[in-house]
Amino acid sequence: MVKLKLAVYWAASCGGCDVAVLDVHEKILDIAAVADIVLWPVATDHKYSDVEKMAPGSIDVCLFNGAVRNSENEHMARMLREKSRVLVAFGSCAVSGGIPALANFKEREDILNRVYQETPSTVNPEGVKPVPESAVPEGTLHLPEFFGFVHSLDQVVEVDYYMPGCPPTAERIWEVVQAIVSGNLPPRGATVGALEKSLCDQCPREKHDKKIKRFYRTHEIIPDPDRCLLEQGLLCLGPVTRGGCGAQCISANMPCRGCYGPLPGVIEQGAKYISSIGAIIDARTQEEVEEILAGIVDPAGTFYRFGMATALLKGANR
């Protein structure tokens, strides 16, 4: 049997998706038995120049994690698209921007100033900031251009499959790997490694009528571990988030932040959640509504925690 050629790449990411692949533990040997790794910076020593030399379509599957934050990320996205028959947006950052896309609430220059000038631990009297080209005595050094907006992978290149999660769980990854190896993949454009129903459908907590009189921040109450967190006034994105994560946050008595992305047919996870909240607030007057909503301290950063690249709400820069 001809072995598959597999690439795993990270753009603007944390490496958690790569480690999630390794979290399949000894099954990684089964993956190695059916696939040759041709690029995987966290685990193997292939260089970008090796990928450049590959023929178009010579990589069978590329799991691309990370958002597109700078020109190197974009260049690699285009190159891996050309070289790969199947390109998977792997993890929340590639699917919808993920945590790095929270930067879309900020201006590019403000980010650079904060990081390279203003942080208390920074000493930079000459105000040096990264620039695409720097002249040094020996020649010119190059750095990627830092974009003003964080993009999802599919805003830059065509994507074949979407696998959400921050990170995708090892169980789901193994299922998807098996589907790839057996050629048993759904139609292109599908979301894989996630359920068609919401996290609430998986959540073991008792659920009753939701009537919210007050929202609490997570440190303000110790929630009942057996009751729906939203009913207890904690903002939980379970109702608008795909299941498939194994309810890990919920099991730790922490409300969902939506990393598995919106449900099928929903474009706007955040707007959907605002609509859900509208239905469960227990208020009779406008004043009561405003008082209850005042308990939500960071609605944009909470409802769009993992989705600011693809949200219709475009943040500071668009």
Place this chain on the structure above:
Amino acid sequence: MSRRITIDPVTRLEGHGKIEIFLDENGAVANVYFQIPELRGFEKFCEGRPVEELPRIVSRICGV
């Protein structure tokens, strides 16, 4: 004639790294530049987020 060796990317670590090595006429290392071609800006985009949410945000600085 000086020569340039580029190691891109530096592998088997968390994050992105790039090394440029410049050799002199005799093939000895004249200078080396280590570059980090990545920035996400947690320092800025954590501003305005509720403090109790930060453990679940900054844990994405490095997931390795």
